[in-house]
Amino acid sequence: xxxxxxVAVKTYGNYINGQWIPSESGQWFESKSPxxxxxxxxxxxxxxxxxxxxIDAAEAAFPxxxxxxxxxxxxxxxxxxxxxxxxxxxxxxxxxSEMGKVIAEGKGDVQEAIDFLEYISGExxxxxxxxxxxxxxxxxxxxxxxxxxxxxxxxxxxFPMAIPIWKIGAALISxxxxxxxxxxxxxxxxARLVEIFEEAGLPPGVLNxxxxxxxxxxxxxxxxxxxxxxxxxxxxxxxxxIYVAAAKNLKPVELELGGKNPQIVMDDANLELALDGVLxxxxxxxxxxxxxTSRLILxxxxxxxxxKALVARAESFVVGDPxxxxxxxxxxxxxxxxxxIMEYIEIGKKEAKLVTGGYRLTGGMYDQGFFIKPTIFExxxxxxxxxxxxxxxxxxxxxxxxxxxxxxxxxxxxxGLSSSIYTHDVNLAFRAMEELETGITxxxxxxxxxxxxxxxxxxxxxxxxxxxxxxxxxxxxxxxxTVFVDYSNRLQKAQIEDEK
Ligand code: UN1
Numbered sequence: 001x002x003x004x005x006x007v008a009v010k011t012y013g014n015y016i017n018g019q020w021i022p023s024e025s026g027q028w029f030e031s032k033s034p035x036x037x038x039x040x041x042x043x044x045x046x047x048x049x050x051x052x053x054x055i056d057a058a059e060a061a062f063p064x065x066x067x068x069x070x071x072x073x074x075x076x077x078x079x080x081x082x083x084x085x086x087x088x089x090x091x092x093x094x095x096x097s098e099m100g101k102v103i104a105e106g107k108g109d110v111q112e113a114i115d116f117l118e119y120i121s122g123e124x125x126x127x128x129x130x131x132x133x134x135x136x137x138x139x140x141x142x143x144x145x146x147x148x149x150x151x152x153x154x155x156x157x158x159f160p161m162a163i164p165i166w167k168i169g170a171a172l173i174s175x176x177x178x179x180x181x182x183x184x185x186x187x188x189x190x191a192r193l194v195e196i197f198e199e200a201g202l203p204p205g206v207l208n209x210x211x212x213x214x215x216x217x218x219x220x221x222x223x224x225x226x227x228x229x230x231x232x233x234x235x236x237x238x239x240x241x242i243y244v245a246a247a248k249n250l251k252p253v254e255l256e257l258g259g260k261n262p263q264i265v266m267d268d269a270n271l272e273l274a275l276d277g278v279l280x281x282x283x284x285x286x287x288x289x290x291x292x293t294s295r296l297i298l299x300x301x302x303x304x305x306x307x308k309a310l311v312a313r314a315e316s317f318v319v320g321d322p323x324x325x326x327x328x329x330x331x332x333x334x335x336x337x338x339x340x341i342m343e344y345i346e347i348g349k350k351e352a353k354l355v356t357g358g359y360r361l362t363g364g365m366y367d368q369g370f371f372i373k374p375t376i377f378e379x380x381x382x383x384x385x386x387x388x389x390x391x392x393x394x395x396x397x398x399x400x401x402x403x404x405x406x407x408x409x410x411x412x413x414x415x416g417l418s419s420s421i422y423t424h425d426v427n428l429a430f431r432a433m434e435e436l437e438t439g440i441t442x443x444x445x446x447x448x449x450x451x452x453x454x455x456x457x458x459x460x461x462x463x464x465x466x467x468x469x470x471x472x473x474x475x476x477x478x479x480x481x482t483v484f485v486d487y488s489n490r491l492q493k494a495q496i497e498d499e500k
Contacts (some may be wrong), residue, residue: 018204046212061205074124138488147175160189170473259417281446338370341392352379417458
């Protein structure tokens with residue numbers, strides 16, 4: 001058992017213009033451990049008026065921040081990364097304690113945030129535009145990048161440090177100021193990040209943090225015309241509401257939504273490797289990654305053998321306290337998440353064949369949090385459990401005859417975030433790269449594990465075309481301006497031919 005230290009419960013307010021202040025509502029809410037139910041910290045129950053105050057602060061901070069040379073902005077981000085690195089163990093424990101992922105993954109969440117800040121701080125020395133020849137003599141053409149203004153960031157609980165930092169880091173290096181709303185079950189993780197940015201020397205008003213409901217704080221961010229763009233990661237229904245509401249002001253919205261990510265295993269694959277891959281992909285983070293493997297598409301020739309080995313390994317998974325280094329899988333994020341996963345498991349029991357798991361663990365510590373046994377169903381393609389996002393430790397296994405059927409099944413869902421194929425056939429690997437309808441495809445690796453310097457995002461209902469991370473993060477948070485410099489000293493007319 002891991003040792004939990006009793007720590008005084010800290011009260012955080014909203015962080016507006018460099019000050020921690022209570023909500024004008026005077027109300028508070030608690031963030032609780034999904035393992036013990038202990039209160040970890042208290043947070044302001046923010047309102048629309050609090051959000052407006054934060055927008056005022058962000059607007060006031062914008063002129064100076066956007067004029068600071070980007071490499072100098074980068075130095076502040078790099079300092080924040082250094083502080084995070086020095087506190088990685090502590091921050092990893094905060095992630096595990098508040099969200100419930102196992103400690104190795106908690107630290108991984110922090111590492112992903114550090115990696116991104118280190119990467120994006122260097123982009124401050126690039127923020128590349130283009131130069132290109134003009135069709136006219138003595139004329140110069142180029143594009144430059146401009147910040148957008150005040151941007152709104154709304155994040156989920158499953159990567160409570162990495163995803164906020166993808167957005168904050170990219171928005172700041174690009175010269176924007178921010179109003180940020182974290183998921184209400186992981187506000188502590190983001191509060192700790194905000195403190196680190198303050199220590200790193202971020203000027204007041206550049207990053208404002210308001211906690212509270214999606215329908216109040218969230219909707220003010222989305223609807224207020226002074227917030228110039230929105231970056232949202234979460235579920236499809238909320239993403240759709242945000243997109244529609246923001247459209248009234250023609251506000252750009254970046255959406256990173258759900259997934260139903262397949263791992264294909266062909267008959268020539270390294271089966272041991274594919275087995276390690278699917279276990280990590282399906283049950284890592286208790287299946288609560290957008291990129292989690294929720295479908296295993298198995299070639300019929302290896303089906304029985306592979307499924308047998310998979311069930312044996314899944315049954316030996318240690319489910320328990322995420323702070324204990326021997327634990328393979330922690331609880332799901334909260335009671336509501338657990339209930340929704342159990343509903344899908346009940347649906348699965350009716351429409352498919354349960355091969356292992358399928359129940360909530362009970363007794364002792366299991367009664368405090370919501371712990372679900374790794375669950376595997378054998379199913380035909382097309383059932384609800386094999387096509388709808390469950391966001392929990394539930395895997396659907398589907399048998400296919402050949403590569404073409406595998407691709408057809410993989411693509412026949414509404415989402416398109418991540419996919420994977422295990423094969424040694426280079427021809428099939430290249431066909432899979434082209435034919436799988438997802439934003440990310442892995443060859444001989446699981447569907448999870450994106451790296452920060454490459455674009456992240458998906459097709460179909462996974463998003464609306466944008467990509468986070470990588471250099472595409474800069475595209476999300478800048479406006480392109482096209483500049484023509486005419487040094488001919490005469491009026492030159494593009495498209496209108498000079499007859500002389
Ligand atoms: C997410 O689940 O929303 O690819 C992000 C991965 C992580 C990021 C996942 N690096 O698994």
